[in-house]
Amino acid sequence: MRPRRSIACGLATLLWVSLSFVMPAAHAQGGFELSLPAVQFAEGTTNSVTVLLDNVAGGAINGFSLGVCTDSGIVTPLSVSVGDTAAVANGGNLPDFFQIELLTNGITVGCVVDLFGSEVIDLGPANSLVDIEYSVIGAVGQTTPLDFCETLGVPPVATVVVAQGVAATATQISGSIEIVTALGSTLSIEAQELGTPSTPNSAIVRLDTTSLIAGFSCGFSVIPSELTINGISFGADLAATHSGSGPDFFLVDLAPLGGIGATVVCTISSAAPFETLGPGTSIALLELDLVVGASPGSPCDLLPIAFSGTLGSPAIPIEVTTTTGAETPDIIDGAIALSSLNPAPPSGGITLRVEDRIVSPGSNVTVDVSLDSDVPISAVSFGIAYSNLDVGLNASTMGTALAAFRCGAGPEFFSTEIISSPQPGVTVASLFEIQPPFFERELPAGSDLTLLTLEFTTDPAPLNSSTELALTDLLGNPPVAIEVTVGTTAVIPAQIAGSIEFGVGFVRGNCNADPNLDLADAIFMLSFLFAPGSNNPLCDDACDANDDGLLNIADPIGILIALFGSSTVTLPAPTQCGSDPTPDTLECAATTSC
DSSP: OOOOOOHHHHHHHHHHHHHHHHSOOSSOTTSEEEEOOEEEEETTOEEEEEEEEEESSSOOEEEEEEEEEOOTTTEEEEEEEEOHHHHHTBTTBOOSEEEEEEETTEEEEEEESOTTSOOOBOSEEEEEEEEEEEEEOSOTTOEEEEEEOSOOTTTTOOOEEEETTEEEOOEEEOEEEEEEOOOSEEEEEEEOSOBOTTOEEEEEEEEEESSOEEEEEEEEEEOTTTEEEEEEEEOHHHHTGGGGTOOSEEEEESSOTTSSEEEEEEESOSSSSOOOBOSEEEEEEEEEEEEEOSSOOSTTOEEEEEEESSOTTTTOOOEEEETTEEEOOEEEOEEEEBOOOOOOOOSSOEEEEEOEEEEOTTSEEEEEEEEEESSOBSEEEEEEEOOTTTEEEEEEEEOHHHHTHHHHTOOSEEEEEEEOSSSOEEEEEEESOOSTTOSSSOBOSEEEEEEEEEEEEEOSSOSSSEEEEEEESOOTTTTOOOEEEETTEEEOOEEEOEEEEESOOBOTTOTTOSSOOSHHHHHHHHHHHHSTTSOOOSBHHHHOTTOSSOOSTHHHHHHHHHHHTOTTOOOOSOSSSBOOSSOOSOOBOOOSOO
16 A cells, blocks of 8 residues: 555655646657557457557656547447556556546546556556557458547547656557458347337347357346336247247247346247258347336446346346357347437527637637527528628537437438528528438527538638628528428528637637647646646636636536536537637636637
């Protein structure tokens, strides 16, 4: 056990690390190499990769942060854990701070080995920092890059190594995952719907196999407060055996000994003519009838449905019977996602709003178009016109509310077009469901629902003090209407135009005024507060991370929570270059981040 340190001693050590982190690097920047492997994974399996750090000349490492991006259509991150080296670097203990975020297209990690700064990852090759477990969902022959990236998280997490208190950029070697043919069999659970409390639901158990399957057995376990298995029936392919009469033997136990869940034992044919299933993929074996619990969790939480080989007495194994004998298949557990909930709806009907932004001339700026609606909607369309004398539109992308719709499923149709003449502008149209039964995929009522994000460049010497961003129904051929669809009725919403104003803007939390919001900003603020004279902010408003009009220790803590606590925790506006929406005595004399 490490000896106790006083708070004063610990704070002094932390401040030393903090101060050295924001000073110019005192070591070579070429001594670190982060690498990801190039691997082959069998289709439908679960596998892990390790992030390695070669540290042969860079110095002792206090911590690191990184993002790893993958193709969400090929692999899905399941878990992130501390690597073998990082797991013992803190005097044989786990790191003092290790925060992860799992996203559909990658993961982020923030790690501090020892908050007091004395324990480090020493020099050496092939240091294991992070282990990432993936579920393979792509088809044979597909390949996804394993890339280090700085685009994940809100705000994005930087890929950086902190050595001897100094942030350093490491050489990055990306890898890849190639999907190859799986040998043998795989059982998987495929959830069919998003769940809502106290409602029926279902999941399909599927079989991928290179063999002829004569039977199978398995168990399923659930958390009783979250899910209940009410019944198990034939899947479509199993039901089609014996000319539609199904298997000869099918035994289900919904209350097995040994735990909460269910077991199934199936023999397709017990007498001639003998029939089998396979070889093939996505063979529908079973349908699980489920009910979501009354208080299962938070929106978009995953309610697990897991294969089990311990239920029953004697225990029913997870097994498939081929024409040559029994084998243990690979398994892929499933989960039902709870339906997402939007913020409480406003009471003022439906309003379409373009954001006001303040920006330094010559910099880029993003502008959100958002919706307030007191009723669910099934479609939306509009246009935005602007003058191109001082700004130019680079990109038009789906807003965060639409991208997160139905826990990331998004709308079924989304189209946006940038128009250059005769009137510069952009149009957007989105229909949330384009396949029958229609109108079941609705964006719930809510406020500040971001539909569209626009990225503009601005002129270094603008002719005007601002540029209006006006909602319009005159753009496109034919012109795109300003309307929101409620049920089957088109409604014209109230409209609030936006603008880009030229002046001194700042990004909330970007205390050191560099181009990025990252760990260095929290350390800069700690140094400013507890080591007078070491750092002086250019923009006090930017350092006021919680927008309470005060500069104190709550601000660096707020930055850390926003960076590493949860993707749902964000700093107050402006999260991109803009002005302070809250009157206070703090000022922003200048900034270099906008």
